[in-house]
Amino acid sequence: MKFLPSLVLLLSLAPSLFAQEAANSDSKTKHEYQSDVARLRKIVIESLYSHREVFLRELISNANDAIEKLRLTALKDKTIWDGVAPLNITLKLHKDSDEDTGRLVITDTGIGMSPQELSANLGTLAKSGTSEFLAKADSSSSSGNLIGAFGLGFYASFLVADKVYVASLPPATPANPNPEQHVFSSSSDEPSFEVYKDPRGNTLGRGTEITLILKKDALEYTDEENVKKLVSKHSGFASSFPIYLFTSKVEEQPIPQDDMDAPAEEKVETPKSDDEEMTLEDTTEKPAESAEVKMRNVTVEEWVHLNDQPPLWQRDAKEVTDDEYKNFYKATFKQYADPVLWHHFKGDSGPVSFKALIYVPESLPEDYWQSPLAASQDTRLMVKRVLITSDFGEHKLPKWISWAKVLIDADDLPLNVSRETLQNNRFLKQIKNIVVTQFIKAMTKISEEDPERYTNILKNYNHVLKLGVIETAVEGKSGNRDKLAALTRWDTTLRKNISLQEYIDSRKEGQTQIYFLANIGQSTENMRHSVFVEKLMARGYEVILMTDTMDEIFVGNLRTYGSMRFQDAAKKGLEYGDEDKEKEKAEMDKFKEDYKPLVSFFVNSTKEAIKDVVISNRLVTSPCAIVVDSFGYSANMEKLLASHGKKTALQDYATKQKVLEINPRSPLIERLLKRIMALAEDENERDKEEEAELTEVANILIDGALIRSGFEVMESNIFFERVDRALRRSLGVSETAKTEVDVEPAPPQAAAPPQEVEEPSMDPNDFIEMKDFKDSLQPEMQRTFGTPRVKEEGKGAPMRFDANKLRDMAGGDTEKMERIAEDIAKQLSAAKLQEEASEEAQPEAIKHEEL
Known part of the structure; x- marks a missing residue:
């Protein structure tokens, strides 16, 4: 079994996490930020990012850059990486016992930095080691996948950290055969930073380790589940290299017979490389068979692979199975049901190349028709697998297709300095057209290749397509309007579920109109007996029957289809085309x-x-x-x-x-x-x-x-x-004959308000036990009563009901008596349980009103 040296050393790092501070102050080099840089650094920390959780996205993106930089450099200089040592990113969380401080450690096995590079890349705002490297790289090396300015993204750390330590070790090269590990340290409120030799020595082997001393209000980032969600949300596909999180949990395991008194053991799994499956052999002797097996709690620590879901859209669509598409949809969009349709494509929009996935869910959102405006957050724009935004503002998808689950990954887009929005929103405008065009293409294809499956899809989406025709007509996009109209399906006086093109193909000789009849909520069977279609049907003409609310609005916006004009059978202007x-x-x-x-x-x-x-x-x-x-x-x-x-x-x-x-x-x-x-x-x-x-x-x-x-x-x-x-x-009844009326008038107006009626006092003898009451009902009704739990006085006594009052309340109806008694029993049971729970605070039992 092969272990990564830097990660093995990381396990023993906790006791000396702050050994950086132990270095003699004389060995540290202190640098003052320039005034402009300090001011801009403050802007980055306080104003640039709208959500501070993106700090993790920035640091993971930078770690990916460092590993990618190592990989590309090794293509020309194989001495810096043998091609075998694992390339990965690890996260480790520490929450101190006093629950008042915490640390988050991010480590990569990338190119690392010398002390000069630490100062240049981290000490200067927006000074990008990545950008400089790309400028020097051969223009033909298009395989590079570098995200952005390392220096700027690094300062997102101070959104959640009071102090940051960056330990880094570059690989050995002929020019520097014995590199030394150095530390960069800086605080969020200091105008300076320090760079010094790491007193722990070369613990990393190669790469960079960032330790964040978290603010008191940022301790949520020491929670394993929270960090998992953040990585999944922002960086699940951002890195070509595996991302691991160090986790621990307590499990029950049998105690070996010869080690009954041994302390709880810790079992640690080491993170795997991106191309190597690791196995951990359990060498603990299994207990001998015994009548009784004793258990003990064992702390199991392991590295959990966070980005094990591959970037499916980057693969060739022909190589992806249906199950992979479905599983990816459920995992990415947090859905339980399978999608009914998906479309995987790639394209170009001017200088921008992209790959994309469009999913059609099983059904529309429950509140889809209640909201007049589109408000979906399920169109996700990524740049090189990093989520940029799901809020397109004025360029969001129109209402009719706002339910679609869309993922678009562009190769390169000009981002603003916070990498949260585009510098130029031209591509955002184009995304709407791209999604609509590709959706229509996918629906058209399935309607032609698998009509039965398409019919099932339209059970939930036929209304949506009609809305699409209306909205695109309002926007003036007649091309999409006609294509969407072709996807709709209709019942007629002769057939069911036909397209408009099928109607045109079956028209009579000389017919120039598409006949339709609209009536909200009516069944098509009733509409076939309408006065407006009786002659059309008698002559053998086909009439489209429209029963939905928006159907007539649909026709009003479409007006014509193909070479034929829509004609309402209930309006003037109907022509057959064969009139003499x-x-x-x-x-x-x-x-x-x-x-x-x-x-x-x-x-x-x-x-x-x-x-x-x-x-x-x-x-x-x-x-x-x-x-x-x-x-x-x-x-x-x-x-x-x-x-x-x-x-x-x-x-x-x-x-x-x-x-x-x-x-x-x-x-x-x-x-x-x-x-x-x-x-x-x-x-x-x-x-x-x-x-x-x-x-x-x-x-x-x-x-x-x-x-x-x-x-x-x-x-x-x-x-x-x-x-x-x-x-x-x-x-033969006289029109003047009147109905004999004998109606008793109401009594005169009351002189005074009604007096309250006192409840009659109840004799304990009027009560019957619950058991007796149940036995008095029919046997099949008895099953609906639960076990009595309380009585008005005293715990554990049977519940009792006033049988006479129950019969009065129910009007003698035994079924109604049963329901009333059951409701009263539930209410008394809940009240009694609440009473028992508060007995310590109030010694006297709460007395309920008598029934």
């Missing part, structure tokens, strides 16, 4: 002439409810229907707008664009025409009762047409009174 216009015109002209008296009568009788009366060519069996003008609101839209409160002037105008269409072939309409024509032309000679009856019939027809067409009648009470009178006439 001359023949139909002649026929309609004849009907108009014949029915002119009836049309005039309807107009005069119902001008408040409708705008116009016309002869219909869409009705087959129904006598009449209400349609709206092209600029009017359908019944579906009226309901939708009515749910939002006060009408605007435009809405009021649109709701008055109703047109009554009458069917000239309906026997009812034909009969009504004959009776209208029988009325005398001279108003003075007309039969007033006949005219009143026909007017009422006309109003009933219009109200019925409103209801049949999905609208609300103007005055429902008047409508039902008209129907009542019509029924009286048909049954």
Whole structure:
């Protein structure tokens, strides 16, 4: 088994963690910060970072830089690294026994620094050893993966630390065959730093060790679980090299028979290299078989691999299995259910190359439709595997796709000095378009390759796609609008779950319109019997049935699809495409002439409810229907707008664009025409009762047409009174006959407020035991009662109930008696338990009210 020298030495480091301070002050070199540098350093500590937890991200990123720098240098000089010694980053936490101070130690096995480099890279703000190294590196070495300015990121340490020690040892080289380990030390409130030889000697072997003396309000960073979460959040994929955390836990283990009195042992596992699996053999002798095995607590210390989840998006999509995609999704986005779809891609946006993953969750967030604005934090932008932001501000994804789980990793982006935001937000603007485009691409592919799976996805996302059409239309992006519309699916009068393209492919010869009918909340079966589709269905035309709230808004924003225009079957303008216009015109002209008296009568009788009366060519069996003008609101839209409160002037105008269409072939309409024509032309000679009856019939027809067409009648009470009178006439009941009423009036107003009624005193004999009460019920009801726990007086006594009062409360219903008794039992049990828990504080038992 191969051990890393620096890590083995680290285990014995605790007793001498502050040996740096033991060095003679004469051996230390003290450096004063320049005034400008000191001022800027203060800004870094106090103002630059919005969240102080990012200090760990910065230090891990710097450690990764140091190891990467070693790896690249070794390509030209193999003496500094043999290619075998492990390359990794370790974290060790120390919380002192007084719980008032703590330390966090971060160690890497990277390139290390000489004392001159410690002063230059750490003592000068934003002086970057990494940047200088890249400037000197061969321009062809594009394999480098260096994140940023080491000096600046290092000062994030002072967000949580009062003092920082940096011990570093560079590798041996021909120019420096015997390097020595030096320490850089600085305090957050001092204007100077020191660099001196490490009195402990060369403990690291190679690399850098940063010891943070934590502030009192930063001791949370000595908690193992907290540090694990921070590494997972900010740096889970930031390093190409393994990150280990030293942990300890207590386990129960059997005591060997020959070592019963031995003290608790400590078992330590050493961190593994990135390409080496370590095994730890347990040499403790197993206890001999015995009737009784004694146990003892053993402290087990081990190195836990924190970034064992590989950066999956960096791999070739063809090499990643479905299970790997699912596990990565659950681990990264903290989800329990598998995603229903994912899309793994790479691309370029100008000079920026990136790789990305888009996941479609099993379902939408529970509060998705309650919030009008997008507020997702699940679009994560990373730069070289370091999380930069998940808050895109004004450039966030639109509402319709804000639920998506997205991870984008760019190769390089210009970051601000705190590495928390981009210097140029142009790429942020592009991310929205990239995600939307790639999502549409993924959905289109699955709809074509696996229609059954796509149908299951749409159970939760069909509404979202419709919202996407509406939002993209508002943004003026017609390309995405049409692509999203192609992904939607619809039920029709003939088929289920078809696309708009499938509808167009099945159109009749000469058909230029996409027929649809919208009605919120109606079943498609009921809509197939609507007056508006009866002729379309009779002729064999297909009509899309829209039942969702936003469907009509969807059509209003889309207007056309392909070469066809949407046409509401409930509005004027419906065309079949095969009309014989001359023949139909002649026929309609004849009907108009014949029915002119009836049309005039309807107009005069119902001008408040409708705008116009016309002869219909869409009705087959129904006598009449209400349609709206092209600029009017359908019944579906009226309901939708009515749910939002006060009408605007435009809405009021649109709701008055109703047109009554009458069917000239309906026997009812034909009969009504004959009776209208029988009325005398001279108003003075007309039969007033006949005219009143026909007017009422006309109003009933219009109200019925409103209801049949999905609208609300103007005055429902008047409508039902008209129907009542019509029924009286048909049954021979006088319209003036009144219902005999015999209603007893209420008593006079009370002279004084009601007096409180005293509860009757209870005789103990009125109570029955819980057992007796249960036995009095049916056997199958007894199972619902738990074991009685308390009684009004005395612990442990059976619970008792007033049987007479229970029967009164339940009205003699035994099931209701059972529920009441059970509720009372639970309440008394809870009260009694609370009483017992507070007996020490209050010796006298709390007395509950008698039932």
